[in-house]
Amino acid sequence: xxxxxxxxxxxxxxxxxxxxxxxxxxxxxxxxxxxxxxxxxxxxxxxxxxxxxxxxxxxxxxxxxxxxxxxxxxxxxxxxxxxxxxxxxxxxxxxxxxxxxxxxxxxxxxxxxxxxxxxxxxxxxxxxxxxxxxxxxxxxxxxxxxxxxxxxxxxxxxxxxxxxxxxxxxxxxxxxxxxxxxxxxxxxxxxxxxxxxxxxxxxxxxxxxxxxxxxxxxxxxxxxxxxxxxxxxxxxxxxxxxxxxxxxxxxxxxxxxxxxxxxxxxxxxxxxxxxxxxxxxxxxxxxxxxxxxxxxxxxxxxxxxxxxxxxxxxxxxxxxxxxxxxxxxxxxxxxxxxxxxxxxxxxxxxxxxxxxxxxxxxxxxxxxxxxxxxxxxxxxxxxxxxxxxxxxxxxxxxxxxxxxxxxxxxxxxxxxxx
Amino acid sequence: xxxxxxxxxxxxxxxxxxxxxxxxxxxxxxxxxxxxxxxxxxxxxxxxxxxxxxxxxxxxxxxxxxxxxxxxxxxxxxxxxxxxxxxxxxxxxxxxxxxxxxxxxxxxxxxxxxxxxxxxxxxxxxxxxxxxxxxxxxxxxxxxxxxxxxxxxxxxxxxxxxxxxxxxxxxxxxxxxxxxxxxxxxxxxxxxxx
Numbered sequence: 001x002x003x004x005x006x007x008x009x010x011x012x013x014x015x016x017x018x019x020x021x022x023x024x025x026x027x028x029x030x031x032x033x034x035x036x037x038x039x040x041x042x043x044x045x046x047x048x049x050x051x052x053x054x055x056x057x058x059x060x061x062x063x064x065x066x067x068x069x070x071x072x073x074x075x076x077x078x079x080x081x082x083x084x085x086x087x088x089x090x091x092x093x094x095x096x097x098x099x100x101x102x103x104x105x106x107x108x109x110x111x112x113x114x115x116x117x118x119x120x121x122x123x124x125x126x127x128x129x130x131x132x133x134x135x136x137x138x139x140x141x142x143x144x145x146x147x148x149x150x151x152x153x154x155x156x157x158x159x160x161x162x163x164x165x166x167x168x169x170x171x172x173x174x175x176x177x178x179x180x181x182x183x184x185x186x187x188x189x190x191x192x193x194x195x196x197x198x199x200x201x202x203x204x205x206x207x208x209x210x211x212x213x214x215x216x217x218x219x220x221x222x223x224x225x226x227x228x229x230x231x232x233x234x235x236x237x238x239x240x241x242x243x244x245x246x247x248x249x250x251x252x253x254x255x256x257x258x259x260x261x262x263x264x265x266x267x268x269x270x271x272x273x274x275x276x277x278x279x280x281x282x283x284x285x286x287x288x289x290x291x292x293x294x295x296x297x298x299x300x301x302x303x304x305x306x307x308x309x310x311x312x313x314x315x316x317x318x319x320x321x322x323x324x325x326x327x328x329x330x331x332x333x334x335x336x337x338x339x340x341x342x343x344x345x346x347x348x349x350x351x352x353x354x355x356x357x358x359x360x361x362x363x364x365x366x367x368x369x370x371x372x373x374x375x376x377x378x379x380x381x382x383x384x385x386x387x388x389x390x391x392x393x394x395x396x397x398x399x400x401x402x403x404x405x406x407x408x409x410x411x412x413x414x415x416x417x418x
Numbered sequence: 419x420x421x422x423x424x425x426x427x428x429x430x431x432x433x434x435x436x437x438x439x440x441x442x443x444x445x446x447x448x449x450x451x452x453x454x455x456x457x458x459x460x461x462x463x464x465x466x467x468x469x470x471x472x473x474x475x476x477x478x479x480x481x482x483x484x485x486x487x488x489x490x491x492x493x494x495x496x497x498x499x500x501x502x503x504x505x506x507x508x509x510x511x512x513x514x515x516x517x518x519x520x521x522x523x524x525x526x527x528x529x530x531x532x533x534x535x536x537x538x539x540x541x542x543x544x545x546x547x548x549x550x551x552x553x554x555x556x557x558x559x560x561x562x563x564x565x566x567x568x569x570x571x572x573x574x575x576x577x578x579x580x581x582x583x584x585x586x587x588x589x590x591x592x593x594x595x596x597x598x599x600x601x602x603x604x605x606x607x608x609x610x611x612x
Contacts, residue, residue, distance in 0.1 A: 007590040012573055014568070014593065030598075037597040040604070041569035044547045045464075048570060052463035055477040059463075059484075065456055066485045072446040136478070198474050 137243030
């Protein structure tokens with residue numbers, strides 16, 4: 001069979017759907033097989049296009065976020081490195097006084113989400129905003145009302161309604177300290193903490209019930225904050241940290257009928273998380289940061305959130321005693337805690353000389369103060385980290401022990417910290 | 419093939435519009451990138467869909483294509499290169515990298531996948547789609563590319579040749595071999611030869 005002739009015959013048949021009249025029996029047989037294959041591909045074309053259309057709002061929102069973070073003239077059109085602040089945010093957080101393990105969770109209202117943050121005029125629809133709120137990999141603290149429940153055990157799920165829209169929350173793997181997933185029912189007002197996973201389902205590590213039998217919230221729109229006006233402040237109703245830990249987003253209720261989505265630097269995210277335990281319900285002010293990219297702000301707490309939930313969502317804080325691969329031994333005032341860092345754990349670093357690359361490569365963090373938000377694994381008691389904030393080494397502390405030599409030096413560290 | 423901005427007033431004005439759009443894109447004009455995204459996202463998604471495993475991966479890689487393109491906008495030479503061709507080229511590279519990366523995935527990621535919520539999909543054609551997806555993984559990258567362009571994106575032989583930077587004869591040969599290879603792969607899934 002002549003290859004060139006066969007290519008031409010097949011091309012004609014595929015273009016017209018008809019087998020050329022001059023094709024031989026053998027050629028017809030092969031062409032029929034080729035046409036069948038093309039038909040199979042084309043038969044799924046509509047379904048694939050439907051998939052593409054369905055995924056577009058999420059992808060569009062993601063791209064908008066990317067473009068907003070990398071405006072023309074920006075030196076490097078890729079995610080900015082973790083900013084280093086002159087004042088040393090983590091020094092403020094950790095220095096001078098013991099960290100209150102507040103675990104304040106807020107009576108927050110509202111919305112799951114975020115995202116509006118980067119919404120441009122043409123991307124400000126609720127659908128897009130909802131999609132932004134659930135960008136895969138984001139760590140999120142949010143609240144809403146349970147509209148329905150399904151599944152049992154590890155498959156237990158909630159459909160949560162918030163001002164931001166509806167989301168699905170997987171509650172099959174909650175922290176040991178969290179509410180019993182089986183007890184959650186429609187009408188419960190809850191605060192959730194977790195990571196946005198595949199299909200934009202929030203895999204919750206903690207859920208706290210804050211009220212019962214409340215009305216389902218009405219979906220509202222959020223405005224992206226691009227230009228700062230003086231005295232802008234409000235209450236945080238949603239808090240997220242990006243997958244790469246370079247920035248966060250808060251949704252702020254201005255109290256004057258306006259709601260803003262505010263992109264904040266990594267330092268602000270760390271401060272809110274560590275100082276307040278949870279940012280939800282906290283009153284914050286928004287200020288400009290010198291040299292920050294347009295649309296990125298510093299968000300400072302003005303007052304703590306209203307504590308609810310018994311501290312379930314608050315971080316565990318302490319001093320790193322040792323590290324072996326991805327497992328940290330952390331000494332806390334509750335006793336030693338084993339912290340497991342996973343590939344999706346967000347690492348926030350301050351002015352401590354550490355780099356993310358160094359940290360991930362195994363650089364020791366023994367002696368550093370640390371705050372960990374995550375889920376306590378029932379079987380092992382280990383804390384599976386969602387977010388880790390690494391502070392500076394305590395000033396003038398005892399010498400850091402060599403890795404693997406934990407006992408006595410750990411005590412020395414703790415004494416120095418105290 | 420249709421680039422954003424290409425209308426029906428004729429090929430000449432279409433080229434001018436496309437070139438104008440490309441110039442704006444090179445300057446990272448936000449509106450231009452909005453137009454490009456709207457015009458090409460679905461094509462890019464469709465192009466990578468059967469190379470990857472599932473809708474979530476396709477969405478992720480398709481979104482990355484635009485980020486990479488935007489990042490490298492100032493290096494885009496729009497003279498003679500359609501924007502779609504540029505994006506498809508990026509999509510090919512990203513899909514290839516993504517597949518390589520999956521090959522290096524460790525135990526933890528596999529566990530995470532097992533724990534991830536399943537994608538509900540009760541469409542009648544889902545079996546065929548799954549089998550086509552599996553069959554495509556037996557094909558070479560060029561074969562996958564030509565099938566995606568010709569039969570999912572409905573590009574002509576001539577348009578496919580431009581996008582793949584091949585001659586039309588090469589595309590005709592490649593599409594025939596690709597379809598035959600796919601049929602052989604599908605035969606193992608119970609679709610027979612015809």
